Amino acid sequence: xxxxxxxGGGLVQPGRSLRLSCAASGFSFDDYAMHxxxxxxxxxxxxxxxxxxxxxxxxxxxxxxxxxxxxxxxxKNSLYLQMNSLRPEDTALYYCVKDVSPKSGTYYFDLWGxxxxxxxxx
Amino acid sequence: SSExxxxxxxxxxxxxxxxITCQGDSxxxxxxxxxxxxxxQAPVLVFYDKDSRPSGIPDRFSGSRSGNTASLxxxxxxxxxxxxxxxxSRDSSGDHVVFGGGTKLTVL
Numbered sequence: 001x002x003x004x005x006x007x008g009g010g011l012v013q014p015g016r017s018l019r020l021s022c023a024a025s026g027f028s029f030d031d032y033a034m035h036x037x038x039x040x041x042x043x044x045x046x047x048x049x050x051x052x053x054x055x056x057x058x059x060x061x062x063x064x065x066x067x068x069x070x071x072x073x074x075x076k077n078s079l080y081l082q083m084n085s086l087r088p089e090d091t092a093l094y095y096c097v098k099d100v101s102p103k104s105g106t107y108y109f110d111l112w113g114x115x116x117x118x119x120x121x122x
Numbered sequence: 123s124s125e126x127x128x129x130x131x132x133x134x135x136x137x138x139x140x141x142i143t144c145q146g147d148s149x150x151x152x153x154x155x156x157x158x159x160x161x162x163q164a165p166v167l168v169f170y171d172k173d174s175r176p177s178g179i180p181d182r183f184s185g186s187r188s189g190n191t192a193s194l195x196x197x198x199x200x201x202x203x204x205x206x207x208x209x210x211s212r213d214s215s216g217d218h219v220v221f222g223g224g225t226k227l228t229v230l
Binding site: 044047062100107108110115 | 155211212217218
């Protein structure tokens with residue numbers, strides 16, 4: 001089955017760190033760019049970061065640049081998001097997302113996980 | 123980064139045609155993609171690029187672009203189409219991705 005399963009979310013205090021993971025299955029993970037997209041409770045979607053097949057970063061949203069780092073391990077079919085210096089405004093459901101196009105990023109997202117909730121609060 | 127603007131809410135009578143729009147300067151350069159999100163569920167890609175529809179998406183969903191406006195058209199809206207719809211594209215620099223604020227579609 002083609003799917004993405006996120007993990008690693010939870011309640012964390014402001015200023016602390018958290019690492020999200022995404023396990024991919026059912027497709028050739030190492031062929032595709034991957035992304036993280038988040039959605040604050042009751043709000044819209046926000047792209048966080050993307051990474052191409054060979055671990056070249058596609059970039060970061062201004063709101064997380066310098067605090068978050070995206071990475072991947074193609075041998076483990078896994079995507080990661082290291083989140084440091086967390087702020088209350090980072091509270092959101094974080095989705096792992098697959099890009100439509102092999103190799104480079106098109107920013108068209110054709111497969112979404114169910115998300116992992118990150119809550120930043122004291 | 124540039125912004126994408128969507129109407130917050132749109133309604134359509136069952137079986138009629140509805141157009142959901144997305145405006146932004148970056149749309150003069152890049153095509154949009156469109157996502158349907160139902161309550162408690164992850165978004166689903168329904169249309170993208172110039173003329174691409176993912177497998178399994180009904181052909182009543184179609185997309186277009188004119189100037190700085192991208193549109194998602196649902197021809198013959200069904201009750202199950204009631205959802206939030208989001209557009210996205212690269213911003214004008216090409217280095218970031220922007221989403222519209224979303225449109226809540228009500229099927230009457």
